[in-house]
Amino acid sequence: MNLVSLLRLLPLILSPSLLYPVESRGGEKDPLLHPLSGLAHHTYVRTGKRLLEEQSQKRVDLAKGYMSNSDLEKAMKDFTQRCGNISRMYRIGKSVKGVPLWVIEISDNPGKEEAEPAFKYIGNVHGDEPVGRELLMRLANWICDNYPKDPLAELIVDKVHLHILPSMNPDGFSLRKRGNANDIDLNRDFPDQFFSVNNEMGRRQPETRAIMNWLRDIRFTASASLHGGALVANYPWDGTEDRRRSYFPCPDDETFRFMASIYSRSHHNMSLSKEFEGGITNGAAWYPIYGAMQDWNYIHADCFELTLEVSDNKWPPANELPTIWEHNRKSMLNLISSVAKTGIHGKIFSSETGRPLPGSVMIKGINHTVKAGRAFADYHRLLAPAEKYEVMATMTGYKSKTTIIRLEAGPMALDFILDPEVSNGEHRLESVCDCSCTTGGSGLEVMGFLWNSHLEVYFVLVIVLAFVCILLLRKRARLSFLRHSRQQGGGPKRAVVA
Structure with missing residues (x-):
């Protein structure tokens, strides 16, 4: 081979796609990993195979079907008209080009x-991964068609509030490209825990802001985003502190592995993957990315999110969609249903008033807190089955309470009744003293005489009355809890009160 031939081959030899082989999470590898790509927010590396696939797809109409x-x-509006008794449609924002981001909610209320x-x-x-939008409409219609005759459809409608956003990136879909209309990868646009490259609110994309505001309005227990280009259930963390590819677990690693396995094992063949053991992977172990949506969900919204790769082909022919749906239906x-069929669920009450308290629930050994809701003080804490968990409920102004549970395959109902840091008896004793000090001189002398003469008797009476009041209030709190439980109905069978 002569010198001229070698020079012609040099660009190919030094090609980044050959030096850095690329896997496919949503189709592309993150630019931050690549030493030749800089920090460009939307510069990607592709393998030769992927380029050939994309070039061949450009010869046909990708969107046909x-x-x-x-x-x-229109399909979403038709659905809410047909299934109006269990659904509604609402908007969470708009895309760069002003396309509404529509959501369907499915629930008995x-x-x-x-x-x-x-x-x-x-x-x-990602705009060039449209399989998810098709699968989600099929999912909504399946639930409507099978409710209430199918037990799984009935459980989802009656015991879960399901929200479906079929398209987060309608502009990218129209343009047949990965990023949005500003050419930004929306799965790299969320605030990142390790690097602040995209933490400026003014530069965040409208689609990203819509998701963030959505999670401030609704307290989601769990979620998943649908992607294409591989077949695997991906879980946090997505990034690493040193940007190196390595398994980087989040505090709830066991729970996320459990959730990812629920999807993988229910799938037609995901769990049989030769590339990913069990059909699941830690994001950073696959390849690190930054500004990912699933990490932001877990950190800032207590929402346990998975990134699901549901099709080897990013944009398969439309005639393959029925098969892809059947392969993913049971998993989806x-x-x-796992958010109602697993983990611990309950409420936090005040022993003083019997009213719900919007406190927090923590698990010993897991550095992640789940907050209870404000309206009902209900919490839903996803956990993998285990021999023992030490669960603690806390609330400002109240004494924390801890209990040890054994969590089996099914869900567990676990309510907490918290005592105030200062008891009623102490409050009453202080009020007697305060009142007596504000009366006139003669009254003060009489009260002083009575107090000095019968100090021990009064003290015993106050203690007895306080004790009786506490018992009555505890009873009322428990009755309130039982009343709430009966109103909910059909929840976890094993009820525990701590």
Whole structure:
């Protein structure tokens, strides 16, 4: 081979795609990992195989057989008309080009806050991965068609609030590209725990802001986003502190592995993967990315989110969609129902008033706190089955309470009744003293005489009265709890009060 031939081959030899082989999470590898790509927010590396696939797909109409954005909106409106008794449609924001981001909620009481876990599915995060938007509409229609005759559909409608956003990136879909209309990868646009490259609110994309505001309005227990280009259930963390590829577990690693396995094992063949053991992977162990949506969900919204790769082909022919749906249907349904069928669920009450307290629940050894809701003080804490968990409930102004449980395959109802840091008896004793000090001189002398003469008797009476009041209030709190439990009905069978 002569010198001229070698020079012609040099660009190919030094090609980044050959030096750094790329896996496919949503189709691309993050630029921050690549020493030749800099920090460009939307510069990606592709393998030769991926380029050939994309070039061949450009020769045909990719969208043939897929719903357009207007078709999708019409399908959602038709659905809420057909299934209006269990659904509603609402908007969480708009895309760069002003396309509404529509959501369907499915519940026996849509639009009403209840002491039930909420789950969300998001599709089409990347514009060139449209399978998710099609699967999510099929999911909604399956639930409507099978409620209440199918037990799984009945459980989801009656015990979960399901929210479906079929397309987070309608502009990218229209443009047939990964990023949004500003060419930004929306799954790299969230605030990151390790690097502040995209922490400026003014530069955040409208689609990203819509998701963040959505999670401030609704307290989701768990969620998943649907992607294409591989077949695996991905869980946090997505990034590492040193940007190196390595397994980087979050505090709830066991729980996330459990959730990912629910999806993988219910899938037609995901768990049989030769590339990913059990069909699941830690994000950073696959390849690190930064500004990912699932990490932000867990850190800032107590929402346990998975990133699901549901199709080896990012944009398969539309005639393959029925098969892809059948392969993923059971997994999608089981993941939703898991928020009601596993973990611990309950409320936090005040022993003083019997009213709900919006406190927090912590697990010893897991550095992550789950907050109870304000309206009902209900919490839904996802956990993998285990021999023992030490669970603690806390609330400002109240004494924390801890109990040890054994969590089996099913859910457990665990309520907490917290005592105030200062008892009623102490409050009453202080009020007697305060009142006596503000009376006139003659009254003060009489009270002083009575107090000095019968100090021991009064003290015993106050203690007895305080004790009786505490017992009555505790009884009222327990009755209130039982009344709430009967109103909810059908929840976890094993009820525990701490």
